[in-house]
């Protein structure tokens with residue numbers, strides 16, 4: 001009889017382990033290692049320019065952050081992307097592969113941004129499973145590091161441009177495959193980003 005008593009207990013333990021909660025957040029990209037044209041997908045319209053660097057002085061997660069230096073003309077555009085299915089295959093450097101993320105457990109994206117208090121905006125885009133691009137606008141109204149939390153529900157499909165091959169269904173299809181930053185502040189400027197995470201805001 002005594003031995004039988006252990007059986008339900010072990011079942012309870014198994015049940016508790018099986019129901020253990022997902023991590024509160026998932027660090028997708030800390031921008032560690034080499035950051036260059038082999039590991040970051042970036043570029044600009046003709047006449048504008050953008051460069052990327054690893055910055056070891058300004059950082060929040062790990063040893064370095066992603067520094068973006070650019071010169072944006074009023075008619076120009078740029079992008080700085082990391083993730084999967086991009087033209088630059090080496091930009092697939094997330095710390096977790098998209099297919100291994102429990103996307104339904106998280107409702108927001110979080111990124112550390114080093115602001116320049118320009119009162120302009122930086123677009124943060126997510127590219128979904130079908131290649132459709134979803135946008136969130138970050139106000140650059142602060143100086144120094146700040147955690148920007150972007151509820152996924154507040155991203156909207158870009159109406160100004162989508163890739164030709166995108167499945168433009170206006171449904172955010174998981175898994176997300178890449179993200180990109182596009183400062184919309186003209187002239188010469190620089191920004192730093194670090195700690196690109198998935199989080200769950202209550």
Ligand SMILES: [Ca+2]
Pocket residue numbers: 030031032059060061062063064065066194195
């Ligand atoms: Ca980092």
